[in-house]
Amino acid sequence: MSGESTYVPKNAVAKWFESRLPVLGLAHSSFVVFPNPRNLNYWWTFGGILAFLLISQIITGVVLAMHYTPESTLAFDSVERIMRDVNFGWLMRYWHANGASMFFIGLYVHILRGMYYGSYKAPREVLWLLGFIIYLLSMATAFMGYVLPWGQMSFWGATVITSLFSAIPVVGDAITTWLWGGYSVDNATLNRFFALHYLLPFMIVGVVGLHIWALHVPGSNNPTGIEPESAKDTLPFHPYFTVKDGFALTVFLIFYAWFVFYIPNYLGHADNYIEANPLVTPPHIVPEWYYLPFYAILRSIPSKFGGFLAMFGAVLIVAVLPWLDTSKIKSAVYRPLFRIFFWIFVVDAVLLGYIGSQPPEGGAVIAGRLLTAYYFIHFLVILPLLSRFEPTRPLPASISDAVLGDSVKAEPALASH
Incomplete structure (x- = not known):
């Protein structure tokens, strides 16, 4: 296309x-x-927003790396020097630190939009898988970046997460020792994480290039889930969608700037302004907000190895979504039951995030287990059942008819029974 x-x-x-x-x-x-479906809404602008944020993170990251010292006794002080002595260092750091959160906000909206409108379905499975690889690389990059300030939450977060690999039978201890570069999180760990944090964004750029290439083969999906049939169903990317993306980016940057200039530490943790101390454990260790649903899943399983499998399984199960949901109808607009369960899933994920931010005690433990159970039931049971038995609404005859509100197909939708 x-x-x-x-x-x-x-x-x-x-x-x-x-x-x-x-x-x-x-x-x-x-x-x-490049022709795009004429009915794309503002949820499709987050692809362009994410491209801007990725470039922004790389530029600010390179500038910060020029002043940062990846050494365990100097790292914390070098970050303070960036904040106090480097010209506009405070702006570079706050823009970069909050940029990670903005990137994940855009990423989660982008993923949920794909799930709602069925953008993972044929012929876009490879596009979805490449997007999932970008997500994994982004999670790894953000985690390693969070360790670099070498504050209390950075140090202990790295200790808790990397220790999970020791739960793997036979090779777990060897993998953990290799990650640490020794027998505990220390200077070697910091150096490795700094090197990888600097490298991985450029790998993300490469996968993004493949992601765009894979998008340009079948073209963009759209809110109806119907493929364009003629030139009247599409519009050129410029000026129609460049203007739309530019407006959406401007609004998003206002939101972004509000965090940077008014509440720059709102999404962080106060303990990270205390220098790392291996002898003092924080009372409540929590990762950044974008990891919290998976952190809650990890804690909901009594077994360390079981929690490890559940956490990574919760991430990886998203990759196989095209083969779990086999309905011929793509968009939730024409799948009433799917739409209901989609929003239940969103609420479940948000509640998991809240549970992940709370101490693992009392009702939070029970709630975490129930929410975790539903998370997997949604993917492994509900979606396959909906694919087979869900009644669906009739589809419009074309994208143009959907836009103009004209006639619909006389025959029943493909997935109706």
């Missing part, structure tokens, strides 16, 4: 360059004349 390039170089130098490396023509066909 790639658009044909109509790019014509306007001078001799541009013609010479284009004849040898047609990168401008490629960009023109991919981001200017």
Whole structure:
């Protein structure tokens, strides 16, 4: 579904360059004349927002790396020096630290939009899998970045999470020792995490390139889940969607700036302003908010190894969603029961996040186990059953008909019974 390039170089130098490396023509066909379904709503703008945030994180991260010292006795002080002595260092750090949260807000909205409108279904399975790889790399990058300030929560968060690998039979202790670079979280661990935190964003950029390439083969999904049938169902990416994405990005940046300039530490933890001390354990160790649902799943299982499997299983199960939900109807707009259970799942995930932020005692333990059970039941039981037995609404005849509110297909929807 790639658009044909109509790019014509306007001078001799541009013609010479284009004849040898047609990168401008490629960009023109991919981001200017590329046809998109005409009914895309603002939920589709988060792809562009995430691209901006990724570039922003890399730029601010490189600047911060110029002043940061990855050494266990100097790391905490180097962060304080960035905040106090480096010109606009406070802005770079707050922009970068809050940028991680903004990135995950955009990422979760992007994933949930894909789940709601069925963007994981054929012919976009590879697109979904590449997006999942981006998510995994982003989680690893953010975790390693959280360790770098070398505050109390950084140190003990790294200790708790990396210790989970010791639960793996036979090879667990060897993997944990390798991750630590020794027999405890120390200077070697900090150096390794700094190197990987610097490297992984560039790997994410590479996978994002593949993600965009995979998107340009079948084209974008849309709120109806119907593939475009003619030119009247699509619009060129520029200027229609560049303007829309630009407006959405502006609104999002206002939200982002509010955190950076008014409540820069709201999403962090106060204990991280205390230098790491291996002899003093914080009363309540919690990861960043975007890990909390999985942290709650980890704690809900009494067995350490069982919790390890459940936590990683909860992440990995999202990757196989195209093969769990086999309904021929993509969009939740035409799947009433799916829509209900989708929102139940969202509430379940939010409640898991809240439980993950609470001490593991009393009712929080019971609630965590019930919510964890539903999380897996949703994917392994409810979605397959809905795929087979859910009654669905009739589909519009085309995207244009859906936009104009015209006639619908006379025959029943493919998945209705």
